[in-house]
Amino acid sequence: MNKINLNDMLTNYDKNDLRIATVCSHSSLQIFNGAKKEGFKTIGISVGEKKKFYDAFPRGKPDEFMIVDNYKDILKYTDELQEKNVIVIPHGSFVEYLGADKFATLKLPTFGNRNVLSWESDRNQERKWLEGAGLTMPKEIKDPKDIDKPVIVKYHGAKGGKGFFIAKTYDEFKKRIKRGKSYIIQEFVMGTRYYLHYFYSPIQNNAYKLTKGSLQLLSMDRRDETTIDEVQRLGSIAELEELGIHPTFVVTGNIPIVMRESLLPKVFKMGEDVVEKSIGLFGGIIGTFCLETVITENLEFKVFEISARIVAGTNPYISGSPYSELIQPDLSTGRRIAQEIKYAAKKNLLGEILS
Ligand code: AMP
Numbered sequence: 001m002n003k004i005n006l007n008d009m010l011t012n013y014d015k016n017d018l019r020i021a022t023v024c025s026h027s028s029l030q031i032f033n034g035a036k037k038e039g040f041k042t043i044g045i046s047v048g049e050k051k052k053f054y055d056a057f058p059r060g061k062p063d064e065f066m067i068v069d070n071y072k073d074i075l076k077y078t079d080e081l082q083e084k085n086v087i088v089i090p091h092g093s094f095v096e097y098l099g100a101d102k103f104a105t106l107k108l109p110t111f112g113n114r115n116v117l118s119w120e121s122d123r124n125q126e127r128k129w130l131e132g133a134g135l136t137m138p139k140e141i142k143d144p145k146d147i148d149k150p151v152i153v154k155y156h157g158a159k160g161g162k163g164f165f166i167a168k169t170y171d172e173f174k175k176r177i178k179r180g181k182s183y184i185i186q187e188f189v190m191g192t193r194y195y196l197h198y199f200y201s202p203i204q205n206n207a208y209k210l211t212k213g214s215l216q217l218l219s220m221d222r223r224d225e226t227t228i229d230e231v232q233r234l235g236s237i238a239e240l241e242e243l244g245i246h247p248t249f250v251v252t253g254n255i256p257i258v259m260r261e262s263l264l265p266k267v268f269k270m271g272e273d274v275v276e277k278s279i280g281l282f283g284g285i286i287g288t289f290c291l292e293t294v295i296t297e298n299l300e301f302k303v304f305e306i307s308a309r310i311v312a313g314t315n316p317y318i319s320g321s322p323y324s325e326l327i328q329p330d331l332s333t334g335r336r337i338a339q340e341i342k343y344a345a346k347k348n349l350l351g352e353i354l355s
Pocket of ligand 1: 189
């Protein structure tokens with residue numbers, strides 16, 4: 001996207017004194033902890049006040065806080081942050097708080113390829129990318145009148161599954177749909193959910209080899225979503241719906257998980273295909289990404305979403321996961337990002353992993 005700007009920004013940077021900054025939320029404890037382990041100084045951007053709870057976690061606390069009145073104000077401080085040789089690690093909340101358009105043009109070297117934004121945030125583009133890569137996505141139902149089995153209705157731009165609902169018939173759909181909001185209808189895939197955390201390095205060839213660079217699997221999780229994941233404590237969903245109580249899909253936390261080993265080749269193949277396709281589409285996804293999947297009883301993966309940066313599902317693994325342990329002890333996703341920046345700085349390849 002802004003390669004020229006990136007080079008301009010990096011020209012004045014002291015590569016021996018890079019600092020890692022992110023917004024104090026989401027996966028920031030892990031990002032700061034991983035950066036510190038790799039010897040970086042860290043800056044936490046926080047609204048209004050320094051968040052007190054970081055004092056309770058000294059190894060996850062940034063070395064310095066930058067307090068802003070509003071996340072959008074980060075734009076006003078880019079010169080100051082550039083003077084501090086800051087590299088930004090974006091996470092979901094960072095992009096959400098700043099706004100995707102402002103994030104896209106933020107004048108700070110940012111880990112990953114920001115060109116991915118338009119492919120990730122528009123569900124049609126996302127489908128073009130993932131299906132174009134050969135992945136199977138849940139079927140989309142264009143006309144609600146065609147609902148003849150359970151579907152999930154998703155509102156555009158809804159965060160954390162807010163407002164999503166399940167319908168089994170057109171009548172149910174009509175009762176629940178909120179007018180004036182754009183939405184999509186997807187087949188509700190029966191199966192078990194796995195959220196797969198990958199790391200793609202375009203500059204290192206020490207893992208699962210791709211055309212350029214290599215791919216790692218660092219961990220996987222299952223999201224804990226309220227109320228759907230525990231609603232059965234009160235009765236079946238059907239019973240509750242009759243009483244007007246509808247399950248919701250609001251993420252409250254993450255649960256560690258491992259997958260039967262025989263499925264790992266498929267996991268790598270999907271990651272490989274997504275990366276290879278992205279290179280042709282927009283110059284390539286870089287670093288951390290997550291495929292959100294359901295595995296059916298036929299052991300097929302259906303991918304319902306991609307997140308193109310660190311996901312909060314990596315947080316259970318601050319001291320490593322059953323997969324990252326096989327790469328290096330004590331390797332979190334946050335630490336892996338810091339390692340990539342350190343390696344790129346040393347080899348003069350920062351332009352390959354930042355945008
Ligand atoms: P999303 O915002 O697309 O990540 O969806 C929020 C949550 O809804 C997911 O974490 C899943 O629990 C659930 N979900 C999304 N799409 C599907 C689907 N097609 N089939 C079954 N569950 C889904």
